[in-house]
Amino acid sequence: MKLKLVSFLPFLILLTACASMGLVTPQSFDERLSVAYEQHTAALQSIATAVNLKDLSGKDGQAVLAIADNARLLLDSARIATSSGDTSTAEGRLVLATNVLREVSAFLRQRGVK
Numbered sequence: 633m634k635l636k637l638v639s640f641l642p643f644l645i646l647l648t649a650c651a652s653m654g655l656v657t658p659q660s661f662d663e664r665l666s667v668a669y670e671q672h673t674a675a676l677q678s679i680a681t682a683v684n685l686k687d688l689s690g691k692d693g694q695a696v697l698a699i700a701d702n703a704r705l706l707l708d709s710a711r712i713a714t715s716s717g718d719t720s721t722a723e724g725r726l727v728l729a730t731n732v733l734r735e736v737s738a739f740l741r742q743r744g745v746k
Contacts (some may be wrong), residue, residue, distance in 0.1 A: 661714055665726055668707055671733045675700045675740070682745040696736060703732040 658664045679700065683693035706729035714722035 665711060668726060668730050672700060672704050672707060675733055675736050678740050678745050687743055687745050699732060700736050703729045
């Protein structure tokens with residue numbers, strides 16, 4: 633038994649190291665939903681910072697914020713759909729919200745917002 637544990641230990645160390653560096657891809661629906669909520673929070677913070685630093689006009693900031701808010705509504709409805717057992721709808725809404733947040737992030741990067 634000790635031999636098997638010793639041969640398995642390097643794999644566990646590598647897996648832990650990858651996870652700590654953010655290299656593990658979320659697999660389950662709940663993990664992907666959690667990451668999407670984190671992306672939404674990051675987008676809100678970036679938008680607020682960009683408007684405060686005048687990297688985005690107030691009007692542009694409001695428009696991007698409205699898009700991010702719509703993504704949040706999709707995330708919330710995906711969570712509700714999965715809790716009611718409608719996994720197909722939940723997956724679709726999660727994918728749509730993730731794509732919207734990816735586009736918001738790309739727009740902010742284009743504008744030089746970090």
